[in-house]
Amino acid sequence: MSRKWKDVEITSPENSRDLGKTFRIREMSATQGERWGMRALGCAAKAGVRIPDEMLTAGMAGFAALLGTVGSFLAGPRDEVEALLKEMFDCVLIIMPAAPEGRVLIDEDIEEIATRMTLRDEVLELHVGFSIRAKSLEALALYLEWMQGQMSSSNTPTSSPQSDGSSPADMQPWSS
Numbered sequence: 815m816s817r818k819w820k821d822v823e824i825t826s827p828e829n830s831r832d833l834g835k836t837f838r839i840r841e842m843s844a845t846q847g848e849r850w851g852m853r854a855l856g857c858a859a860k861a862g863v864r865i866p867d868e869m870l871t872a873g874m875a876g877f878a879a880l881l882g883t884v885g886s887f888l889a890g891p892r893d894e895v896e897a898l899l900k901e902m903f904d905c906v907l908i909i910m911p912a913a914p915e916g917r918v919l920i921d922e923d924i925e926e927i928a929t930r931m932t933l934r935d936e937v938l939e940l941h942v943g944f945s946i947r948a949k950s951l952e953a954l955a956l957y958l959e960w961m962q963g964q965m966s967s968s969n970t971p972t973s974s975p976q977s978d979g980s981s982p983a984d985m986q987p988w989s990s
Contacts, residue, residue, distance in 0.1 A: 817841040821909065822936050824929055831925035836909040837933055838916040839940050847941055854898055857890025902937045 818841040824832045842850060859865050888895055907916025908923045924930055 817843070818940060820936070820940060822933065824932065827928075830929065832929040835923075835929075837936075838907040838909055839933070839936050840905050840907065841940055842905060850898065850901060853894065857894050857898065860891055860894075861889040899934070902934055905937050905940075906933055 819838055821836055821838050823836045824830060824834065826833075841847075855865055903919060906919055907913075908919055909916050924933070
């Protein structure tokens with residue numbers, strides 16, 4: 815059985831300099847994916863994320879389980895994060911008339927930051943089976959729903975300038 819791959823055509827926004835470009839994303843080998851995931855988990859741990867021991871040995875699958883804290887992964891040591899982000903693009907080729915099977919990317923192939931973000935999301939989706947953007951939007955929707963429930967069930971006014979719920983009468987002036 816061969817590795818998975820998929821082609822991604824940039825279709826938006828209309829004014830994108832990358833509009834119409836097609837990129838081929840190839841799956842990492844099992845060994846490479848496991849090592850990438852373990853290093854990504856290590857970055858998250860160095861950034862202060864608590865990671866259960868069983869996740870640390872799960873490679874890409876462990877990283878997928880940790881995606882709720884992907885921002886913490888990016889807060890890891892800069893050189894390690896940059897190496898992981900670069901390795902993601904080792905999975906990406908550009909499709910062109912002169913290279914219908916794809917060729918290795920050069921810096922000039924991608925002209926928009928949004929395209930880079932899209933391709934990173936597609937790389938992870940190919941490897942872990944779901945979109946980080948979609949999961950992030952789902953998490954945000956759940957959080958907003960929870961916040962709305964908290965606000966509607968709360969009896970405390972939301973316009974009070976005190977963040978601790980105290981009233982102005984409860985406030986004590988500073989003393990020396």
